[in-house]
Amino acid sequence: MNFRNLKIGESFLYSGEMIIMRDAAHKRISEMVEKKERIPLDFKQKIVFYAGPAKKKAGMVCGAIGPTTSERMDKYLDMMFSLGVEATVGKGARTEFAAQLCGKYGKPYFVAPSGSAAALAYRIKEFEILFFEDLGAEAVQRILVCDFPLMLAIDAEGNDFFKI
Amino acid sequence: MLSGKSFREAIEYELKRANNVASDTVSKCVESYHGIFSEVLKENINISKNMEMPLCQDTGIVEFFVFRGRNVRTDFSIAEILEECVRNVYASNPYRYSTVEDPLFSRINSGNNLPPVIHFFEVDGEKIEIRFLIKGGGSENLSFLKMMNPSSSEEEIIDEVVSHIRSKGAKSCPPLHIGVGLGGTSDKAMLLAKLALTEKPDSHNNDDAYALLEKKMTDRLNKLNIGFQGLGKGITVYSVHVKPYPTHIATLPLAIAVDCYLCRKGCVEFEF
Numbered sequence: 001m002n003f004r005n006l007k008i009g010e011s012f013l014y015s016g017e018m019i020i021m022r023d024a025a026h027k028r029i030s031e032m033v034e035k036k037e038r039i040p041l042d043f044k045q046k047i048v049f050y051a052g053p054a055k056k057k058a059g060m061v062c063g064a065i066g067p068t069t070s071e072r073m074d075k076y077l078d079m080m081f082s083l084g085v086e087a088t089v090g091k092g093a094r095t096e097f098a099a100q101l102c103g104k105y106g107k108p109y110f111v112a113p114s115g116s117a118a119a120l121a122y123r124i125k126e127f128e129i130l131f132f133e134d135l136g137a138e139a140v141q142r143i144l145v146c147d148f149p150l151m152l153a154i155d156a157e158g159n160d161f162f163k164i
Numbered sequence: 165m166l167s168g169k170s171f172r173e174a175i176e177y178e179l180k181r182a183n184n185v186a187s188d189t190v191s192k193c194v195e196s197y198h199g200i201f202s203e204v205l206k207e208n209i210n211i212s213k214n215m216e217m218p219l220c221q222d223t224g225i226v227e228f229f230v231f232r233g234r235n236v237r238t239d240f241s242i243a244e245i246l247e248e249c250v251r252n253v254y255a256s257n258p259y260r261y262s263t264v265e266d267p268l269f270s271r272i273n274s275g276n277n278l279p280p281v282i283h284f285f286e287v288d289g290e291k292i293e294i295r296f297l298i299k300g301g302g303s304e305n306l307s308f309l310k311m312m313n314p315s316s317s318e319e320e321i322i323d324e325v326v327s328h329i330r331s332k333g334a335k336s337c338p339p340l341h342i343g344v345g346l347g348g349t350s351d352k353a354m355l356l357a358k359l360a361l362t363e364k365p366d367s368h369n370n371d372d373a374y375a376l377l378e379k380k381m382t383d384r385l386n387k388l389n390i391g392f393q394g395l396g397k398g399i400t401v402y403s404v405h406v407k408p409y410p411t412h413i414a415t416l417p418l419a420i421a422v423d424c425y426l427c428r429k430g431c432v433e434f435e436f
Binding site: 009011024051052053054055056057060063064065066068069071091092093111113114115116117118119120121122134135136137138149151161162 | 200201204205207208211212215216217218219220221222223257258259260261262271272273275301302305334335336337393394395424425426
């Protein structure tokens, strides 16, 4: 989809792929980058969703799911953009440093509704664990979502909804 | 005598209810919110309840506050049964295991959401009261402790609380419930702040001066216009509860604890 036409504060329904990653997976990827090891996923064009879903209920594609606080991942944002990540999704305001990185790389940040995990679970059409399975809910996972509500919080120029 | 089985069943029922069913206060507040994501938040409350799904994927670390009447005897270990309750409820429901065994080095997921955090208090009376919080990580990260100057004014205390929520409140799923502990020692103040979160959001302190302080803080915090989801619309806090305690002549500990908009908590009483 074309993120360039959106203004900060605008919400829309996204359908497509997202890669689920949170604290522990970011830390492990950064250790691999440091050791110059092969990264198990090509992050080019990928949207990273800061989340860690609950267990699946029988008959469902994915368990309850929702965004976690994005700010904790700010220290890894430069690295993730360098790996090719296209956009990030989470909850809450980020540091000024993160907004500057969004502007520098021209990559937006979206917020998803927090505390609405049961409703969001029904918008997941595909779910798979990719790697770091030992991290439990913090494993790297791939989802395909349909009509997933998002709001543009930091645009590709680094303008920040939370700072206006 | 109360059996361990009926004790366990009552607690397990409440843990599941707190995770899946929004309280009347929360439902009404969400119902009155009109803004970004308001439809999905309303939908979530219905889906969770009807489909037995958790309201939030962060089904928390469980904190228990046990108030035990001084003459009450049980033929079971309360702590052991509370652990068993957490183990059972988190194994048999589509919840998330959100605890790690070691906080710094391995951080390996416990795979059972254990252990809970349990505090015991001896009280008058012939009953056991168990209060609990389903404590999500996002709101827990807003916990705050400051050793204030003992000659601080009421205004300075209010300013400290307002300044903390102004800078961090948007990150922990507002509207928030704020617990404030004042006095005691540093650890006691933090515990008081947590105990304040176990109060019903629409209640207030029995002492008029503290009830007024709670109201002043609530009003100031709501003027921040952080709003639902931190997006600027709707209330910022449900309420503030303050719990004071005697303290040392040289100290005035101030602790803040925060609960997210879902306020997942419970209270179970057992009469003897």
